């Protein structure tokens with residue numbers, strides 16, 4: 547494990563990556579339909595070429611909107627932590643991390659189109675904004691850095707692995723590399739023994755919300771399909787979610803998340819989530835309660 551001094555030295559002395567993507571002709575070409583499991587739905591199978599293009603555009607735009615929201619909130623978070631500490635080492639770590647987040651946002655803006663950049667924050671971004679506004683520094687080091695930066699490494703690697711465009715893939719890999727260092731800063735700062743009861747309660751509520759967002763399945767993709775289809779009845783909505791969902795992959799993502807949750811001193815939190823059934827994929831009828 548690195549100390550905060552060691553993380554600070556790495557952040558301050560490495561050369562920033564220079565992998566800015568060229569503006570893409572269309573977001574619809576960034577990730578393949580299979581990445582979103584669209585071909586498994588009846589709507590895709592019967593869709594016109596124009597509808598398929600619209601589905602791919604909206605799925606990519608939704609992904610990028612979420613990533614832009616994450617990076618923008620990460621800039622706010624770092625500024626917040628710089629102001630919250632009198633410690634010069636912490637100020638350096640969060641200022642350097644904030645510069646990384648600004649660079650990530652800039653890279654993503656080079657890929658996204660203006661409507662995607664201008665879109666209102668999505669529900670995941672609003673969740674992060676609440677953690678930044680309401681969390682204490684210790685709950686934030688755990689929730690935002692150990693869990694979400696840790697999780698972000700895999701998320702961006704996945705976006706890189708499946709991207710059609712080499713420049714987009716390079717951007718996503720560049721972000722993933724930086725997030726690993728931000729995760730290391732969280733690990734160096736966090737000490738579970740310093741959390742009081744109120745902070746443990748805040749952490750549990752946030753973790754329950756986070757796990758439910760993942761366990762409910764690909765509701766944002768369902769939203770895109772329903773929008774392009776012009777609305778679904780209840781049976782078609784359920785059938786489409788079942789087609790889009792891949793419970794084995796959701797299970798794997800939840801287990802990945804659980805490994806970060808089960809940080810030293812926080813094992814009880816992971817056990818509590820497992821007991822609530824929040825570390826397992828929800829059946830479609832339960833997942834749909836979180837829709838819309």
Ligand SMILES: [Fe+2]
Pocket residue numbers: 617620646647650721725
């Ligand atoms: Fe970032």
Ligand SMILES: [Fe+2]
Pocket residue numbers: 620647695724725728
């Ligand atoms: Fe980060």
